[in-house]
Amino acid sequence: MTSELNQQEAMELLRTMLLIRRFEEGLIQTQKSGISIGHFHVYIGQECTGAAAIALLEPQDKIATTHRNHGHLLARGADPRRLYAEILGKAAGYNKGKGGTLHATVAGLGFLSTSALVGGAVPLAVGAGFAAKQLGERCVSVGFFGDGVLEEGVFFESLNMASLWKLPVVFMCENNSAGALGQSAGEYPGSTIATKQLIDVVAPFGVPASAVDGGDPRAVRDVTQQALARARNGGGPTFIEARTVRWPGSRPLWPELSTGETDVAFAWEPDRIPMAHRDWFANDGLIRYVRQLFDAKLANTKEILALDATVRADLAKAMRFAIEAPYPDPASALDDVFA
Numbered sequence: 483m484t485s486e487l488n489q490q491e492a493m494e495l496l497r498t499m500l501l502i503r504r505f506e507e508g509l510i511q512t513q514k515s516g517i518s519i520g521h522f523h524v525y526i527g528q529e530c531t532g533a534a535a536i537a538l539l540e541p542q543d544k545i546a547t548t549h550r551n552h553g554h555l556l557a558r559g560a561d562p563r564r565l566y567a568e569i570l571g572k573a574a575g576y577n578k579g580k581g582g583t584l585h586a587t588v589a590g591l592g593f594l595s596t597s598a599l600v601g602g603a604v605p606l607a608v609g610a611g612f613a614a615k616q617l618g619e620r621c622v623s624v625g626f627f628g629d630g631v632l633e634e635g636v637f638f639e640s641l642n643m644a645s646l647w648k649l650p651v652v653f654m655c656e657n658n659s660a661g662a663l664g665q666s667a668g669e670y671p672g673s674t675i676a677t678k679q680l681i682d683v684v685a686p687f688g689v690p691a692s693a694v695d696g697g698d699p700r701a702v703r704d705v706t707q708q709a710l711a712r713a714r715n716g717g718g719p720t721f722i723e724a725r726t727v728r729w730p731g732s733r734p735l736w737p738e739l740s741t742g743e744t745d746v747a748f749a750w751e752p753d754r755i756p757m758a759h760r761d762w763f764a765n766d767g768l769i770r771y772v773r774q775l776f777d778a779k780l781a782n783t784k785e786i787l788a789l790d791a792t793v794r795a796d797l798a799k800a801m802r803f804a805i806e807a808p809y810p811d812p813a814s815a816l817d818d819v820f821a
């Protein structure tokens with residue numbers, strides 16, 4: 483069953499995707515300008531998955547996420563000023579600057595503690611699903627995690643429990659390994675899993691699984707809608723493999739704006755795309771989605787450019803806020819921590 487987006491929903495989805503893309507382009511540019519940020523990971527190239535799936539969640543639903551969390555937090559409505567501040571280690575950040583990019587979390591938006599451990603998000607999501615079932619709450623728990631998580635034992639333990647106990651969990655595996663050369667080539671690690679079809683690993687556990695083009699928000703929306711309905715109706719967990727191509731800028735150990743700032747006009751003027759980046763942008767979910775909106779006459783070029791300009795202006799202000807914000811008082815170093 484497919485459900486079409488109305489014009490307002492379609493534009494809201496575009497706004498979320500642009501927000502994520504521009505937020506992270508801004509982060510890379512800020513770091514390159516010499517401002518100390520530390521190591522971080524970006525969600526560029528995967529926006530369609532998080533934006534489309536998270537738009538379907540209800541306020542009481544829970545989300546667990548990973549080291550690649552900025553897009554999930556923004557899609558759920560996190561304030562870019564406080565998220566930038568958190569990433570820059572400032573006291574105005576969501577976690578008073580003590581979580582940083584790897585542990586940024588917003589409990590009020592249903593985020594369980596973000597885990598930068600490969601695999602950490604999965605038992606968190608299953609635990610929240612278990613709690614919801616025990617308490618009789620109409621709440622679904624969605625775990626976002628990378629393909630590398632299928633190398634971890636905790637994934638299989640968690641999947642097994644979720645299946646046995648029919649927990650309301652959506653396992654959203656974001657497989658971004660296509661095009662990644664991995665650690666052996668001096669790049670950021672890709673996964674090294676013998677099976678190439680991740681959904682095959684899940685079948686013996688009796689968990690319904692489907693693979694989807696993670697760069698197609700409508701496809702992501704359809705499978706997520708089915709998974710959420712199954713979970714809410716007591717049908718138990720679902721595994722979704724959202725496949726995307728690794729953004730070239732996420733192949734080095736530190737992100738590089740290697741394809742340049744995204745020009746949304748690439749969608750209707752493909753000749754503007756620099757030759758070296760044509761393969762990437764032909765696949766880029768954001769540009770593909772803009773083209774779909776344009777072709778379906780859901781938005782014209784003026785509206786799309788205006789939306790982009792507003793997003794960029796707001797983010798420039800948000801970044802200024804974060805840069806000017808003070809660091810936490812050293813005397814507070816031991817507050818709010820387990821040590």
Ligand SMILES: Cc1ncc(C[n+]2csc(CCOP(=O)(O)OP(=O)(O)O)c2C)c(N)n1
Binds near residue numbers: 600672
């Ligand atoms: C348990 C554990 N082992 C190793 C690492 C180092 N590490 C950080 S990200 C990463 C690769 C993760 O790949 P994947 O889960 O596919 O996520 P992606 O970065 O591709 O989105 C590794 C090995 C870690 N954070 N945790």
Ligand SMILES: [Mg+2]
Binds near residue numbers: 656658659672
């Ligand atoms: Mg991966």
